[in-house]
């Protein structure tokens with residue numbers, strides 16, 4: 137990150153960050169990783185890292201965010217994928233080596249990886 141020397145530098149940085157957030161939100165895809173203590177203990181940081189790497193590698197724009205407890209310790213790491221007009225899908229026990237298939241199947245081909253699903257919420261939008 138560049139050093140901030142003036143108020144102008146700070147404003148510029150803020151504008152760039154807001155632009156980036158806007159682009160990510162407009163993609164219509166939101167990926168949420170549970171980062172409660174049990175999630176972290178189960179490897180959620182590594183899973184998050186693998187998701188970010190895979191999206192970057194495939195040049196996919198998505199809004200990736202974290203939450204604390206998702207509420208199913210035993211299924212951590214938990215990853216939620218929400219896409220406009222589709223049900224919100226929660227995947228459980230998502231290890232880094234599962235991420236490429238998850239991105240390929242769910243985000244690129246539009247198929248839910250049924251055997252990894254632990255929860256599903258109906259469409260809200």
Ligand code: FES
Nearest residue numbers: 174205207208209
């Ligand atoms: S503390 Fe584990 S899911 Fe909440």
